Amino acid sequence: MKNLIHFIYNNVRVKGGVLLKNISLLLMLLLVLPYFISYKIVFLGLILYLLIQLIFYRFSINFVLLGTLLPLILIFFIGLLSSIYGMPFYNDLIRDIIFYLMPILLITTGYIISIKIKDISLIINTVVWSGIILSVYHLHHFVLNPSLLGESIRQIRLEAGLGFTLTILSLFIIYFSKSFDMKILNNNIKIKTFGFIVCSISGLLSFSRSLIIFSLVILLILSISKRKYVIKSYLSLAITIFMILILIPTIHFSVPEEAYEQMSGKLVNSLNEVSITEFDSIKQINENWRGYEAYRSQIDFLDKSFIAQIFGGGFGERIPLGLSIQLSGEIYTSVPIVHNGFWNLLNKVGVSGLLLYIVFIISILKLGLKLVKKEGYQVKLIGYFSFIIAAFVFISTLLATGLYKSQGTTELSILIGLFIGIDYCLLSKKIVN
Template sequence: MILLGYGFIQKIGSRDFFFKVIIYFALFSAVNHVYLVVNWAIDNPININRLRLYAGKGDVIELFGFIFIFCRKKLQINFRRKSYVKIAFVLLTISFLLYFSRTQAVAAIVIISSIYGYTKLNKKAIIVISSFVVLAGGFFWYLNKMEIPRSAEGLEGFLYKIKNAPKEMFSTDINVNNRAELWDKWRSYEAKLAIEQVLNDRSSTLVFGKGIGALVDLKDDFMLNGKLERKIPTIHNGYAFVFFKSGILGLSLYFFVVIILYLKAYSLKSANAISIATNNLLSGFGLYLMFTTLVVAGLYNTNSTVPLILGFILGVEHLNNLSVNEDSDNRN
């Protein structure tokens, strides 16, 4: 998928084409999503969990469409009709917020901050990041002081999911017999079993993993996606997933790719504004993968277009580099 996206952009030969196509597809998706939300709200009481099951829990194309139209000046995406751009921005923002997605919200903040250069470590970035960490820490402290019932609906239900997020991902103390607790910590449960099954195998498995066709044994039958399952091929925690399939070697390679993407922000000391913004976008994509790999498997989410979009952006970066080299040759 990465190679397909990269090759497509090289064949088209236009950076604007990629950004605009993503925005247009995002708009189409946003109209459909808002329609579904309105249709649900007319006939049902407010319940965020049920709304998300009905209208969708998130959309990668909308996420990047929202980011690109938000950062259109920085990325130098040119539109003829400015009034249409404002309408598109409002529509994408409304749809984006109505997903009530913690993952998408954090991803948008991270990538937008990166495009504007705030994730490249310098004095300004350290101040911004430190401020964000303090605010986020204060918000979680306040949430943990609140008594929010697990069965809460509407905004309270959404706040409960935010409050539960750290336990959902990092908890190791899980009572399997308490199904409510288990579902709240399901991501942790999957990851814990995957890691244990590698560590309890032979020593070579630690290095090379259990193989691409290996299944994670859940130790019991669970109703997943409408079917009783005990052994599953994929899990939410992408780091545990890569470690389970390909061991320390595969996990090291994955970290290497993600870090290389993040370091793109440092690779251009002097270049045109478009190249800098694109490299910052790739850097933000690396941070996005660091985060989403923890919660929705990152590049290995089989239902995601993330690898394709990464290929598109790498293709745009290559076009920018060709343009920079041509300008340099012309000056010489």
């Protein structure tokens, strides 16, 4: 905590009554707070912040930002206009409007913060500290209630949370910081060790397939990008994993065997959950709920008119389930959102919206390609992480609705905005570090 306060203090400067560097604190709050307050409050806060920037500071939008946002803006207007011809539920309509506007607001805010900070090192360190804070918060549940380790995975995730993308991102930034010549956490070995351990344990106790996939994506892309240096890091990583494996027998007595079985079962069953299949019984539907959602989404999409298939049913569109089923204690015959984000897009904004979403992902890849060609290890790292973010946006859309939800991917949108801002600062030669 002392080092965190020291970091914040060192990055606050006052000149002419205006706080210049405390924008990094705002970035930290933006990365962390969406997990603790209502998405509606975050939404209103973002609109207020952007209005202030527009009215009092007249920030400029560069072509890279506009090119990245344009597909998302078009998706929003397609969904909004299509809903006029549908019969949306009011609450679903409002929620969809917020969800589909949120990535646009977050990317723009991330961009503004980035061009205000103008310091790659400070941005990266702020992201790492945010991941450590979220990891400590996650682990405090187990400190306050050690018996939680004896519960089922479902109960652990219900009480302690689903884990954080920033935890994994921070973990690998700390681990590979030397390979990319980065000064992370003041290069203080004690703080870096603490951050690495905390993020590692938090990631393991998240029992999250998405975070496992995210970790593999990072490892794959970094291994391709800097083979020579990363191989050395892999050797030390192998030693670390070996030490963790030695500790597993001790951990095994704390975590029940059924937890291991549940996690392995989830991993094995992942393909079934995302495959489009008609199941024969309620038991099969419950065990493969995401697959059944996708199946019902496909039926609903194919039943639409040609125009509706092109432009979707609009915001507030619900997917008929073909049965009555209890979800989270309530009986549903239709759902407003399914886990497979691509089917969400097809049903709400049609083929046109889906294609625009793919164009958006490609634009992130193009940004990454531009950055990796520039000089400087830190800039190249931002480029590689653009590839990683693009890949994870695609994967998270397949598994868990992607960017259009209240929690879990807000940081991805913010990071995209930060990376666009870094690119703009490099082009205008305003970057500090």
